[in-house]
Amino acid sequence: MMPVLLKVPLSVLNSHTDSAFIYTLEPVAAEIQNIGISLSTPNAMPAWIRIALGLYWIGVSILLIRMIMGLRTIMSMYRRGERTKIDHGRWLIYSSHAHLPFSFFNWIFLSKQHGLSEAELKEILDHESAHISALHSVDVLIVELACIFLWPSPVIYFYRKSLRRVHEYLADAVVLRRATVRDYGELLISQVSNGMQLALANHFFQAQLKNRIIMMTRLKSQRTALGKYALLFPVLLLVFALFAFRKSDTLRDPSKTVLTMMSDSVPDQVYKVVDEMPRFPGCEDSGLTGDELHNCSMQKMLEHVYMYIKYPKEARDQKISGRVIVQFIVRKDGTISRAQVVRSIGFGTDDAVLQVIMAMPKWRPGFHKGKAVDVEFTLPVSFELDGHTSKDRTELNEGNTDQVIVRAIAPTENDIYKEVEEMPRFPGCEDAGLSDAELDNCSQRKLLEFIYTNLKYPTAAKTEGITGTSVVQFTIRKDGSLTDIKVVRSLAYGTDEAIVEVMSTMPKWRPAYHQGKAVDFQFTLPVSFKLSDDDKTATNSDSEVFKVVEEMPRFPRCEDSGLDKESLIQCSHNKLSEFVQKHMKYPNEARKAGAEGKGVIQFIVRADGQLTDGKVVRSIGYGTDQVMMDIFKAMQEMPVKWRPGYQGGKVVDVQFTLPLKFALPK
Numbered sequence: 273m274m275p276v277l278l279k280v281p282l283s284v285l286n287s288h289t290d291s292a293f294i295y296t297l298e299p300v301a302a303e304i305q306n307i308g309i310s311l312s313t314p315n316a317m318p319a320w321i322r323i324a325l326g327l328y329w330i331g332v333s334i335l336l337i338r339m340i341m342g343l344r345t346i347m348s349m350y351r352r353g354e355r356t357k358i359d360h361g362r363w364l365i366y367s368s369h370a371h372l373p374f375s376f377f378n379w380i381f382l383s384k385q386h387g388l389s390e391a392e393l394k395e396i397l398d399h400e401s402a403h404i405s406a407l408h409s410v411d412v413l414i415v416e417l418a419c420i421f422l423w424p425s426p427v428i429y430f431y432r433k434s435l436r437r438v439h440e441y442l443a444d445a446v447v448l449r450r451a452t453v454r455d456y457g458e459l460l461i462s463q464v465s466n467g468m469q470l471a472l473a474n475h476f477f478q479a480q481l482k483n484r485i486i487m488m489t490r491l492k493s494q495r496t497a498l499g500k501y502a503l504l505f506p507v508l509l510l511v512f513a514l515f516a517f518r519k520s521d522t523l524r525d526p527s528k529t530v531l532t533m534m535s536d537s538v539p540d541q542v543y544k545v546v547d548e549m550p551r552f553p554g555c556e557d558s559g560l561t562g563d564e565l566h567n568c569s570m571q572k573m574l575e576h577v578y579m580y581i582k583y584p585k586e587a588r589d590q591k592i593s594g595r596v597i598v599q600f601i602v603r604k605d606g607t608i609s610r611a612q613v614v615r616s617i618g619f620g621t622d623d624a625v626l627q628v629i630m631a632m633p634k635w636r637p638g639f640h641k642g643k644a645v646d647v648e649f650t651l652p653v654s655f656e657l658d659g660h661t662s663k664d665r666t667e668l669n670e671g672n673t674d675q676v677i678v679r680a681i682a683p684t685e686n687d688i689y690k691e692v693e694e695m696p697r698f699p700g701c702e703d704a705g706l707s708d709a710e711l712d713n714c715s716q717r718k719l720l721e722f723i724y725t726n727l728k729y730p731t732a733a734k735t736e737g738i739t740g741t742s743v744v745q746f747t748i749r750k751d752g753s754l755t756d757i758k759v760v761r762s763l764a765y766g767t768d769e770a771i772v773e774v775m776s777t778m779p780k781w782r783p784a785y786h787q788g789k790a791v792d793f794q795f796t797l798p799v800s801f802k803l804s805d806d807d808k809t810a811t812n813s814d815s816e817v818f819k820v821v822e823e824m825p826r827f828p829r830c831e832d833s834g835l836d837k838e839s840l841i842q843c844s845h846n847k848l849s850e851f852v853q854k855h856m857k858y859p860n861e862a863r864k865a866g867a868e869g870k871g872v873i874q875f876i877v878r879a880d881g882q883l884t885d886g887k888v889v890r891s892i893g894y895g896t897d898q899v900m901m902d903i904f905k906a907m908q909e910m911p912v913k914w915r916p917g918y919q920g921g922k923v924v925d926v927q928f929t930l931p932l933k934f935a936l937p938k
Contacts, residue, residue: 821924870933
């Protein structure tokens with residue numbers, strides 16, 4: 273006969289002190305609690321963006337092909353033309369077909385059919401040589417590449433046209449140092465319709481004829497005119513100063529700050545008033561109706577918030593108190609999303625409230641015209657410091673039963689804590705050189721071993737066939753000793769005395785620590801009594817499926833590594849984590865809805881290593897259940913089976929619990 277430990281609902285525990293959590297031991301042997309898979313997945317790209325990107329790249333491809341074809345045409349003309357070296361590495365290429373004169377880097381292309389006089393040819397060569405000297409071909413290539421990749425923008429085409437016009441103005445200016453405006457103008461007019469033009473070249477006739485002639489006849493500005501433009505500089509500097517500086521937001525009122533936890537879009541209408549408001553779970557099977565059912569739901573939500581709310585150290589140190597108002601949406605499937613603080617007092621209180629809201633279980637959704645709908649919910653949370661009695665901690669807001677005011681009272685130095693930064697640990701592992709997580713696991717195993725060894729099934733309970741779960745509470749003092757041992761849920765028939773006797777013989781624990789100091793901590797321990805057929809084994813299940821055994825099942829691939837027992841367990845955990853990460857996918861539905869949280873699956877590891885009876889026992893919806901079941905099926909299909917659990921030297925069926933965390937990028 274052997275009693276074992278089992279997690280029990282917190283509703284059986286009714287002790288209220290000045291902190292916010294009750295710690296219930298969940299034996300590490302019974303379930304893996306530290307495998308959290310956080311997926312950083314990119315948000316899904318809207319369809320219209322994918323279409324726009326597709327069109328953009330099609331345009332880029334077409335223009336790039338056009339540019340390559342233009343370059344090939346120029347190279348073909350160079351290879352087939354008659355080349356004559358002019359000077360300084362410049363070449364004159366005569367081609368057989370008609371086209372306007374143009375240049376490309378050090379090459380000047382001229383049609384054999386040009387029909388120009390020697391003076392006109394000289395002017396054209398001077399013009400194209402000016403393009404070559406100024407490296408205008410480089411400018412043309414750069415602007416053409418810009419047009420390819422910025423083709424949706426009309427501005428780039430205006431820029432290209434303006435750049436080429438300026439190129440022609442500069443080349444014209446070089447020619448006009450020797451030629452007259454009249455003769456050169458007549459030459460331009462004669463070239464108006466004289467053959468093709470290539471996009472990548474600097475053509476003799478490129479810009480609008482009228483503009484080029486106007487520019488040639490315009491008088492140069494006097495140097496004194498530059499002073500007029502210089503007067504604009506102080507004005508521009510003043511304008512820059514006016515717009516460059518703005519009021520600092522460092523002194524912004526924190527109560528005006530809105531902290532948003534998620535920014536996902538809301539695809540459906542979100543109601544504020546519906547025929548039937550959403551309800552926090554826990555009262556649906558109570559037989560209550562109307563206002564009584566509603567008030568019960570509000571009270572359950574209040575208990576949840578009170579249980580998990582933390583008074584931030586920063587706020588407590590700064591003596592910050594006040595009301596935080598949070599809004600969130602209760603979705604059609606009961607999940608919580610888009611939690612955001614709409615009234616803030618800062619100093620960590622926003623995060624404290626948001627963490628509580630996002631940890632809520634699924635609600636019963638709101639209904640409007642007979643259909644489940646998304647409903648916006650508002651919850652005020654009041655933070656108050658010392659000086660209030662316990663009845664002031666939580667209360668329903670009589671003015672609006674859809675809202676709950678929660679007062680989180682900061683604990684004093686002499687309080688008995690229920691939540692701390694470092695949990696107390698059963699002794700026996702402190703000198704093992706383990707990490708914090710490994711220490712916690714080791715401590716829980718040592719506690720189980722102590723209870724297995726010392727707790728006896730009372731004769732009266734065995735004779736009467738008494739089975740069930742008792743719950744014991746005790747205080748672990750700052751020096752590690754145990755006091756105030758009491759059974760808060762009893763099976764009677766000597767089980768209370770048996771539990772208290774074992775608790776009284778426990779060695780000193782490593783105490784709990786909070787803010788760097790050892791503190792008194794209230795510990796809650798469920799103990800389940802179950803008689804087997806031969807009256808020698810106590811399990812915590814109604815069947816032959818164990819939840820706690822001497823050797824828990826292990827994920828395969830570590831058994832032949834030659835590791836010791838502790839290292840084997842850690843290796844198994846690591847291999848399981850790697851397997852889950854490999855097969856876990858974030859559902860698109862969950863990503864779009866901003867759904868996050870922890871899902872939990874349970875399955876049975878049979879005595880032969882097979883996995884059966886997989887089921888989701890905690891869901892966050894939006895397709896995550898299917899993802900978790902797919903992971904379970906993938907484990908079932910593995911060619912290598914699990915190492916089964918062992919109890920009393922025999923292989924047994926063991927229930928295994930696997931929590932999986934879904935988290936979007938922040």
